[in-house]
Amino acid sequence: MYNSTIKPKKGQCVDCPEGSENFLTAGRCSYHYKIHRANVNGGPKKIAKRSKKGQKEDRQYTIKRLQFLAQPGNQRCFVEGCNNRADTVEHTAGRWGSNYLDESTWKPCCNYHNLEFERNSELSEKYQVSKISGKQKIIKR
Ligand SMILES: [Zn+2]
Ligand SMILES: [Zn+2]
Known part of the structure; x- marks a missing residue:
């Protein structure tokens, strides 16, 4: 069940240098999570390629x-x-x-x-x- 009161867990982000501790979302710090999501969604918006x-x-x-x-x-x-x-x-x-x-x-x-x-x-x-x-x-x- 979804629980909105869950506190973010701290730990090692998979993309951060070894030994760092951050609040994690799906195994990543907020910074790397954003990058990860952007990549999953087809990467940063590129200028439309010419047909x-x-x-x-x-x-x-x-x-x-x-x-x-x-x-x-x-x-x-x-x-x-x-x-x-x-x-x-x-x-x-x-x-x-x-x-x-x-x-x-x-x-x-x-x-x-x-x-x-x-x-x-x-x-x-x-x-x-x-x-x-x-x-x-x-x-x-
Ligand atoms: Zn990170
Ligand atoms: Zn002129």
Whole structure:
């Protein structure tokens, strides 16, 4: 029968160095018990691995991106008043789904503005097409 008044037992945690004494849960100290449970549950949460399809898209993207930025009309950042060299692609409709590889939603962008778009929501709103298309913009994939 379950007895909630049971006091934790002290003893040697199976993962601790020999000779240490801790309150044990299922043979482990609270620290190692947590690690143990995390491992049992499939380990620490990993950043979602890219699917096979995603990996293929990444390879396509790498190539398309270079071709895109090599085009004569895409040499400069598309942001008004910015004349920096475009080193990156700005996904004006987000990076999700087919937009990821859809060059019609891409704009050439300098490194500075690429960062600015992530942290400056006003600028982002001005240039993102998500409002027009009515599609929700999702940066994380
Ligand atoms: Zn331990
Ligand atoms: Zn720029």
